[in-house]
Amino acid sequence: MFRRFVLAACLAALPALALAPEAHAQGGTIRIGMTAADIPLTHGQPDQGFEGNRFTGIPLYDSLTMWDLSAADRPSTVIPGLATEWRSDPADRTRWIFTLRRGVTFHDGSPFNADAVIWNVRKVLDREAPHYDARQVGLTASRMPTLRRAEKIDDHTVALYTSEPDSLLPINLTNLFMASPAAWERHRANTPNAEAAWNAFAAAPSGTGPFRLTRLVPRERAEMARNDGYWGEKARAERIVLLPIPEANARTAALLSGQVDWIEAPSPDAVPQLRARNMVIAQNPQPHVWPWQPCFTQGSPLADVRIRRALNLAIDRDGLRELLGGFMAPAVGTVAPGHPWWGNPGFNIRTDRNEARRLLAEAGYGPNRPVTIKVQISASGSGQMQPLSMNEYLQQDLRQVGFNIEFDVIEWNALFTNWRRGCQDASARGAHAINVSFAAMDPFFAMVRFWESKMAPPVSNNWGHFNDPRFDQMIAAARNAFEPAERDAALARLHAAGVDEALFIWIAHDVGPRAMSPRVRGFVQPQSWFVDLRLPSIQ
Amino acid sequence: MFLYLIRRILYAVPIALAVGFFCFMLVQIAPGDPINAIVPPDAPGDVVEQVRRDYGLDKPLPVQFGLWLFKVVQGDLGRSLATGRPVWSDLSTAIGNTLMLATCAALLGFIIGCLLGGVAGTFRGSILDRVATTIAVAGVSVPHYWLGMVLVVIFSVQLNWLPAMGAGPGGSSDWAWNWEHMQHLVLPAVTLAVIPMGIVTRTVRGIVAEIMNQEFVTALRGKGLRRLDVFLHVVKNAAPNALAVMGLQLGYLMGGSILVETVFSWPGTGLLLNSAIFQRDLPVLQGTILVLAMFFVALNLLVDLMQTALDPRIKRA
Numbered sequence: 001m002f003r004r005f006v007l008a009a010c011l012a013a014l015p016a017l018a019l020a021p022e023a024h025a026q027g028g029t030i031r032i033g034m035t036a037a038d039i040p041l042t043h044g045q046p047d048q049g050f051e052g053n054r055f056t057g058i059p060l061y062d063s064l065t066m067w068d069l070s071a072a073d074r075p076s077t078v079i080p081g082l083a084t085e086w087r088s089d090p091a092d093r094t095r096w097i098f099t100l101r102r103g104v105t106f107h108d109g110s111p112f113n114a115d116a117v118i119w120n121v122r123k124v125l126d127r128e129a130p131h132y133d134a135r136q137v138g139l140t141a142s143r144m145p146t147l148r149r150a151e152k153i154d155d156h157t158v159a160l161y162t163s164e165p166d167s168l169l170p171i172n173l174t175n176l177f178m179a180s181p182a183a184w185e186r187h188r189a190n191t192p193n194a195e196a197a198w199n200a201f202a203a204a205p206s207g208t209g210p211f212r213l214t215r216l217v218p219r220e221r222a223e224m225a226r227n228d229g230y231w232g233e234k235a236r237a238e239r240i241v242l243l244p245i246p247e248a249n250a251r252t253a254a255l256l257s258g259q260v261d262w263i264e265a266p267s268p269d270a271v272p273q274l275r276a277r278n279m280v281i282a283q284n285p286q287p288h289v290w291p292w293q294p295c296f297t298q299g300s301p302l303a304d305v306r307i308r309r310a311l312n313l314a315i316d317r318d319g320l321r322e323l324l325g326g327f328m329a330p331a332v333g334t335v336a337p338g339h340p341w342w343g344n345p346g347f348n349i350r351t352d353r354n355e356a357r358r359l360l361a362e363a364g365y366g367p368n369r370p371v372t373i374k375v376q377i378s379a380s381g382s383g384q385m386q387p388l389s390m391n392e393y394l395q396q397d398l399r400q401v402g403f404n405i406e407f408d409v410i411e412w413n414a415l416f417t418n419w420r421r422g423c424q425d426a427s428a429r430g431a432h433a434i435n436v437s438f439a440a441m442d443p444f445f446a447m448v449r450f451w452e453s454k455m456a457p458p459v460s461n462n463w464g465h466f467n468d469p470r471f472d473q474m475i476a477a478a479r480n481a482f483e484p485a486e487r488d489a490a491l492a493r494l495h496a497a498g499v500d501e502a503l504f505i506w507i508a509h510d511v512g513p514r515a516m517s518p519r520v521r522g523f524v525q526p527q528s529w530f531v532d533l534r535l536p537s538i539q
Numbered sequence: 540m541f542l543y544l545i546r547r548i549l550y551a552v553p554i555a556l557a558v559g560f561f562c563f564m565l566v567q568i569a570p571g572d573p574i575n576a577i578v579p580p581d582a583p584g585d586v587v588e589q590v591r592r593d594y595g596l597d598k599p600l601p602v603q604f605g606l607w608l609f610k611v612v613q614g615d616l617g618r619s620l621a622t623g624r625p626v627w628s629d630l631s632t633a634i635g636n637t638l639m640l641a642t643c644a645a646l647l648g649f650i651i652g653c654l655l656g657g658v659a660g661t662f663r664g665s666i667l668d669r670v671a672t673t674i675a676v677a678g679v680s681v682p683h684y685w686l687g688m689v690l691v692v693i694f695s696v697q698l699n700w701l702p703a704m705g706a707g708p709g710g711s712s713d714w715a716w717n718w719e720h721m722q723h724l725v726l727p728a729v730t731l732a733v734i735p736m737g738i739v740t741r742t743v744r745g746i747v748a749e750i751m752n753q754e755f756v757t758a759l760r761g762k763g764l765r766r767l768d769v770f771l772h773v774v775k776n777a778a779p780n781a782l783a784v785m786g787l788q789l790g791y792l793m794g795g796s797i798l799v800e801t802v803f804s805w806p807g808t809g810l811l812l813n814s815a816i817f818q819r820d821l822p823v824l825q826g827t828i829l830v831l832a833m834f835f836v837a838l839n840l841l842v843d844l845m846q847t848a849l850d851p852r853i854k855r856a
Contacts, residue, residue, distance in 0.1 A: 037814035038622065047621060049579065134593035135623050138578030142586045199623055218622070218629060219814075220710035220806050245704060245804045246814070249688055253703035254804075257695040413819055417572040420584065458584035 028238030030520060030538050033254050033263040037246040039222045042213055043202040044179035045124070045136040049383065050439060050529040051264065053175070055242050059224060059533045061177035061207030064098055064117070065170045067441075069524070069532035072284055075339050076441075076528035078171050082112060082178055082208065086170055088482040093165035100156045104231045108206040110182035114152040119181040121150035121160070131184055133198050144172035145444065166479050167487045171442040180206035210235045210534045219244065236522060236537035255279060255515055261538060262516040268325035268386075274515045282525040283511035285329040285336060287440040290385055292375055292433040292505035293450065295423030295464045300432045301371050302464075306363040308502035311373075312349045314356035314401040315394065315507060323393050324386065327513050331506040333499045334446050340488040341443065343496030349506060353401050360402050370404040376431040381412030383437045385510055391435065394507070422457030423464055433505065434463055439529060443491050448475050451498060466503060540847075547843075551836045558832040559611070562825050563604050569819075576620040576818040594620065607825065616826035621818045626826040629811060634830070636711050637800075637807030641792035643728040648735035649785050655736075656743025656781075661770065663748050671740060678737025684798035687730040691802070694726060701725050704804040711806055727803040731796055735788040742784045746777040779850040786842030790835045 034055060036048040044061055046052025058066075066081035082101050089095040104112040122129040124140045125148065146162040147169065153159055162169055183206035188197040205213050208231065211224035222242040226235045243260060245251045248267040254260045256277055266274060271281060292311075294302035301307050317330035332349035335341050357366070365371040377391050378384055388409070395405040408429050410418070418427040419436050428434070438461075440446035449455045451471045455462040474497060478490035498504070516523065523536040566573070578590050591597045595606065610617055616626035652675075659671035695703035707713065707720040714720055750756060750773050759769050793808075800809035808827055815823040 037810070037817070041622060134590060135577060137593070138574075138582060138586060138590040141589075142579060142582035145586075195618075195623060202623075217710035217712045218624060218632075219811070220706065220712070243705065243804070247801050247804070250691070250704050250802055250804055253691045253696050254705075257691075257699055257703045259702055259704060411569075413572070413575050413817070416575055420587070458587075460584065 028538060029241060030237045030262060030536060031241040031243060031260040033243050033245040033251040033260040035246060035264045036244045038219050038244055039216060039242060041202060042205045042216060042222065043198050044177045044205065044207060045139040047139055054530045056222065057177055058209065058530055059211040059240065060205060060209040060213055061179065062209055063174050063177050065173045067174055067528055067530055069526045069528055069530055072524050072526055076526050078174060094162045096160045096169055098158050098160060100158065101231065102156055104208050105229065106180035106183065106206045106208055107212045107227060108180050108183040110180055112178065112208055113155045114158045116178060116181055117158045118150045118152055120176060120178050125149060131194055133194065140175060143175035167482050168443050168479060172444065178208060211240060233534055235534040240533055261520055262514060264514050266513060266515040268327050271325055278518050279515045280518055281513060281515050282523060283327060283513045284525045284527050285509045286512045286527065286529055288383065288437060288510040289331055289334055289440050289506065290437040290508040290510065292435055292507065293463055294505065295432050296466045297424055301373060302432050304363050305502055306359045307371060308505065309347060310356040310359040311403065311505045312502050313352045314398055314403065316351050316397050317507065319397065320390060320393055320508060323389065327511055328385065329509040329511055331509045333506055334440050334495060341491040341495045343492035345496040345499035347500045347502065349499065356401050365402055367402050370402045372404040372406060373433060374406045374408060374431045375433045375435055376408045376410060376415060376418065376428060377435040378412040378415045379409055385508065387435060419461055419463055420457055441529060443478065447494055447498060451503060471497065547840050551833060554836055555829060555833060559608065559825060559829050562828045566821050566824055567600060573620060573819040573821045576820045617822035619820055619823045621820045626822050630827055630830060633806060633808045633811040636706055636805065637793060640724065640727055640731060640805060640807055643724055644731035645735060645789050645792055647728060648732035649739055652736045652739025653743055656740040657747055659744040660747025660751065675737040675740035678733045681733060683730050683733055684802050686733060687799055687802040690726050690730060706806055727799055727805050731792060731799050735792065738788060739785060743777065743781050746780050747773055750776050779846040782846055782849065783842055786838055790838045793834055
């Protein structure tokens with residue numbers, strides 16, 4: 001009798017249990033499982049890399065210039081944001097005039113104007129400013145390295161000054177998000193110091209973005225509601241809920257069990273199962289490069305351009321793509337052919353092992369005398385795709401051509417630290433190349449920091465100590481080209497020269513895979529690290 | 540007894556100092572740089588150095604340690620390098636969540652462990668004993684993060700009965716003891732309960748079997764006591780040792796399981812430590828480990844006192 005009762009009770013409970021997860025689904029609310037372990041900072045300059053900009057930067061805030069994220073079939077370019085137009089002053093090329101968009105208000109109702117721009121520049125560049133925030137400096141100043149100060153011309157016009165003529169400034173400014181000075185001042189009045197005021201601001205932030213933050217539970221969730229007073233095209237979804245789920249299997253399970261509607265970076269192993277359950281997998285090449293960055297100093301075999309070219313020709317990128325279940329795009333340069341900065345390189349990167357062997361023989365190597373190359377790599381890491389399996393594949397594959405590849409596997413954080421120290425530092429442990437993937441959205445991060453001689457460690461990421469006056473001149477020319485078309489042409493010449501000299505071993509571009517429920521409609525995956533959360537809605 | 544209590548509390552001071560010091564040094568000698576918690580990896584050198592100065596990370600290590608210790612003595616665990624939030628604010632929330640999970644897992648594990656161990660010890664050599672021992676060995680041997688993933692696949696992905704992650708539909712901050720929230724607790728609690736269940740089963744089995752062989756039990760039986768009455772005597776004698784093991788297990792559970800909390804995205808101390816380790820968030824790492832170590836010390840003291848209360852033969856003086 002008792003057993004029958006227990007069995008009946010269990011059977012009666014089943015429908016209730018089975019229906020439980022469905023209770024989470026609500027119309028107009030998109031729940032997103034992020035790869036981050038915490039909610040990216042919400043005070044206006046997010047951490048957690050570009051995932052932070054993607055989810056708590058662009059949706060909550062706007063910048064003077066913005067990325068066009070509306071199309072999937074062309075590279076994302078810079079478009080007007082809170083500035084409607086800008087120009088460099090011909091009389092003083094370190095001075096830029098920005099005309100501000102009129103009628104924009106922050107979420108707290110205060111107006112966006114020239115004073116707000118100056119306040120936001122000072123928050124990261126002026127140590128004497130009452131609202132200066134050291135945390136935001138690290139997250140911002142590095143992405144606009146030449147910006148020095150701002151000056152008000154009138155309520156809707158500001159002048160920005162750079163340390164040297166720099167045509168790249170409008171691109172860099174996509175990283176400076178505009179927070180509300182009035183809202184911050186209100187928080188400051190109730191807090192003991194500026195740091196506490198910024199913490200309070202992060203809990204109830206105010207930007208001009210298409211979404212407003214309505215709830216923040218640190219480390220657990222952030223909820224954003226549509227900003228119906230947005231100055232541009234309004235968001236279709238009513239609410240966005242962000243959930244940090246750092247473990248890939250947990251993200252997949254959350255999507256399959258209906259707890260979220262969208263996950264970032266599903267594991268390639270899970271994709272067949274996701275597709276079998278009708279989930280939509282979105283991908284598109286990103287301005288991301290997964291390379292081996294050579295050491296150019298004396299004694300490194302990669303100081304010889306023939307060996308760098310041979311390596312670029314020997315790699316079977318299609319095989320690697322197969323290994324990753326299709327989730328990569330072959331890289332034949334820092335940007336892809338067709339990009340405004342692609343140029344016209346004479347060296348055609350492809351898989352041509354005969355030519356690779358010929359170049360190796362010319363350099364004095366061959367099957368009986370393989371060239372040994374030591375690469376410092378990590379076992380995992382943000383943006384690193386799957387470094388162990390990818391590198392092991394390359395190691396086995398390149399052996400046939402005459403390369404003896406050795407790895408120095410170190411922890412991701414340590415690899416980053418070493419990246420700033422250069423290949424002559426003891427931390428490189430004799431490595432001839434380093435495997436750190438990077439974002440290539442703006443020219444400084446895509447090329448300048450690697451190829452300009454003054455960017456050698458400890459200044460920036462010219463890890464290989466590359467030093468060629470020709471490249472310094474090309475970079476200076478690009479920085480001094482103030483017409484967008486002229487600037488792009490200069491950057492294209494720089495990129496083409498970099499490919500011709502095989503300044504990287506270009507291997508893969510990430511395609512930013514994300515999986516989502518078929519209920520999510522209208523999503524566009526641009527050729528960018530970012531997405532426009534105004535576009536998707538949920539049925 | 541009072542002096543014993545004072546002495547034990549004073550013992551916690553050098554333990555706290557040692558934990559703080561070793562944790563600080565371990566993070567320092569680990570590869571990588573705590574500055575990476577604050578600046579992106581591609582930041583130029585001058586920005587890195589400026590931020591390093593702003594955060595006092597350019598000071599000599601003994602000075603950094605001394606400054607941290609000075610604040611801790613005043614009850615300030617500092618601020619997270621990565622988020623700027625006070626460490627205690629994140630830590631207290633995480634401890635609450637872990638406490639809830641650990642208590643549920645401990646109750647589950649201890650009750651099942653005591654039952655299985657008691658039965659196995661009483662009926663040593665029987666089929667019941669073998670079944671209980673097999674379950675205990677499996678519980679100790681199965682990697683719990685693997686078990687967690689299997690449970691998620693079965694109960695969340697395939698059957699869609701239970702949520703796969705999180706601490707409630709609205710996060711842990713609006714937790715309520717109703718089914719909508721408690722269903723989030725089921726899978727992580729079961730996963731976490733498996734190891735203590737196995738350990739307690741084996742311990743209780745051993746203790747009960749040993750006591751059952753003692754002469755006083757034969758005497759009790761000879762006096763004609765019922766089996767239940769004899770069993771109650773056995774339980775009373777087994778309790779102090781079983782309690783000591785359970786206290787240790789509870790301490791481990793309170794520390795939070797990094798793996799289980801990560802698999803279930805449960806916002807406890809394990810997940811907090813996990814992200815702090817990867818971000819080299821020194822203040823969070825040090826503060827969390829220090830508080831957990833003190834928690835462990837306090838729990839051990841509590842168990843010792845409870846042992847004394849249960850068994851007056853154990854003197855604490």
